[in-house]
Amino acid sequence: MKRRFNILYLLLACCTLTNPFQLVQSKTSLANWQKANIDWRRYEGTHINVLADEQPAFMALKPYLPIFEKLTGISVGFHALEQSKMRHRRAIDLSKGLGLYDVIPMGVTFLGQAHANNYLEPLARFLNSPLLTDQSWYKMTDISPNSLSLCQIDGTLLSLPFDFSAPIYFYRKDLFNKFNLDVPDTYEALLTTKIALQQALDKHPEYSDVHAFASRTMPGAGLNTWTVLPIMRSYGAQIVTDEVRATSNSQSAYNAIEVYRDLVTGYGNPANSRTLHFYQIRKLFKEGKLASAFIASHFYNEIDTKNESIVWDKWEAAPLPKGPFSRETSPWAWALAINAHSQNKSAAWLFIQWATSAQTAMLLSTGGSPPRMQIWQEQLFNLVNKPGFNNTMLWVFENATPSYIQSGITLFPEIGEIISHAYSQIFYGADIQNTLDSSNKKIDSLLNKKE
Structure with a gap:
């Protein structure tokens, strides 16, 4: 079992993104994220694995991962699977406590079961840590309350919304x-x-x-x-x-x-x-x-x-x-959560904070449906020239x-x-x-x- 785990880990590490298109994206200015009053390079040299669903929002994020790697010095193994296969892989990792994936995609249907079995790391301690989070920069209040409600059980925040739809x-x-x-x-x-x-x-x-x-x-x-x-x-x-x-x-x-x-x-x-x-x-x-x-x-x-x-x-x-x-x-929110058995929880949190920030969501607005109202008001309602759709999203x-x-x-x-x-x-x-x-x-x- 240990040998199989090591092989899987090695395969995931090989998923770290290095193709030319992604490297072009890595040249994007880091200034928007460096405005945050946190030490992004606190966990430089760490490697994290991210499980993803093979749907537009996650795939839109993929080319921009070199930005995160350049910003933080954290390397990312990104493993996107068709949804049923993703759910199966996620269930095995969480139920067996493997800690193979540091960041897990989460929807509300599995959230209660995951919480009951302590599969996920509650996020409050990361969100409230001034060393890891700049709340004035991150702006939780900009995230749709209805999407946030899909990320918590009994008041415990277990994930953060990345893509919101209905x-x-x-x-x-x-x-x-x-x-x-x-x-x-x-x-x-x-x-x-x-x-x-x-x-x-x-x-x-x-x-x-x-x-x-x-x-x-x-x-x-x-x-x-x-x-x-x-x-x-x-x-x-x-x-x-x-x-x-x-x-x-x-x-x-x-x-x-x-x-x-x-x-x-x-x-x-x-x-x-x-x-x-x-x-x-x-x-x-x-x-x-x-x-x-x-x-x-x-x-x-x-x-x-x-x-x-x-x-x-x-x-x-x-x-x-x-x-x-x-x-x-x-309503449905694809959200990002931290595997309770991750060995790199703080690095995983930096990834989630980066991926769900308004600055990153702005890059993904033509590939996902961000839960941040500012982006809809300032960008998407103008970009999508469909009055009926815009009113429907409101x-x-x-x-x-x-x-x-x-x-x-x-x-x-x-x-x-x-x-x-x-x-x-x-x-x-x-x-x-x-x-x-x-x-x-x-x-x-x-x-x-x-x-």
């Missing part, structure tokens, strides 16, 4: 204008729009490969749950109440999943709609093959230039529709709050798996009430076992 409604404004369709404001209106839009598309041969709508359907905590749970809340349904009681089979839950099922299956959806991964949905939209979809708000970075998308000048966005109870979404920053089940409770991974598989069965035609009743019993049993 599901919103992306649509082809050119097609909506062409067919005189209004942007739907309710889920029932969206269902009607889906049918009307597909009927209009079918009358035009040039749109033969375009479908009206798609959203997440694949089972998995964090997959279909991410877009189903907002509609549940908008209909007044809760999976688990604040009193920790399972209510995932209520009438309001039935009504919500029935509407969602009709939205993601049948006429107006791609033929393989039940098996579409969210990456495939994004790809279809970029290729002009989807007229509308529920997609994470940070998707704007993948579709707003000619190089990235053929619909770069044809899209717009709106908040998710409202239900009879409210309008909701599911709505997300002000109103995107997680449901109780998404707020970092320890059992979310297990409960999320139960409900996500139940929803998937319903998409394939299973009886709604029987399926919800069966899954609710499993959740109830899980909650009782916990007690």
Whole structure:
């Protein structure tokens, strides 16, 4: 086991970034970070390993890592993996206490479990240390409070947000204008729009490969749950109440999943709609093959230039529709945390402080969706010339709050798996009430076992 660990460590060390493009980036002036009243070179000569998700924000950071290395003298092994592989690698490292990765990518769904098992180092002592942090330079108050709420459990700050997003409604404004369709404001209106839009598309041969709508359907905590749970809340349904009681089979839950099922299956959806991964949905939209979809708000970075998308000048966005109870979404922050078994915690903190600072976020604003309001106000709202999207992002920053089940409770991974598989069965035609009743019993049993 020790030999295997050493080999893995050596492989990670070889991931330190040295290609020519990255070295060009390393010539960027360090003045913006050197304004901070801290000793960036305090841990010069240290090596840290960073695990990352292979998605735009983390990949946007990658070319700028030589700046951090030049600033601090700390070398960085950067290991980006596809999300499911990343989660698996993260689970092994944390559960076995290997300390292989010093910096870990973290989302709220796993945060409660990680906290309960003491996998993560609380950040307060680093944040409050004048030797390691210049709070007047770092400006915690500039970070969206809703994104920060996804990084703490019971008041303990365990990570810092790096990329903030939520599901919103992306649509082809050119097609909506062409067919005189209004942007739907309710889920029932969206269902009607889906049918009307597909009927209009079918009358035009040039749109033969375009479908009206798609959203997440694949089972998995964090997959279909991410877009189903907002509609549940908008209909007044809760999976688990604040009193920790399972209510995932209520009438309001039935009504919500029935509407969602009709939205993601049948006429107006791609033929393989039940098996579409969210990456495939994004790809279809970029290729002009989807007229509308529920997609994470940070998707704007993948579709707003000619190089990235053929619909770069044809899209717009709106908040998710409202239900009879409210309008909701599911906020998500990819955040950076320190592995509790890291041997280089202070160096890891310097990396997190650098990566999540406003100065670094400014560099990444065309590759990620920073949680810092100053950058949106001064740069992104002007850069992204889409009024609907800009207003939607304001709505997300002000109103995107997680449901109780998404707020970092320890059992979310297990409960999320139960409900996500139940929803998937319903998409394939299973009886709604029987399926919800069966899954609710499993959740109830899980909650009782916990007690």
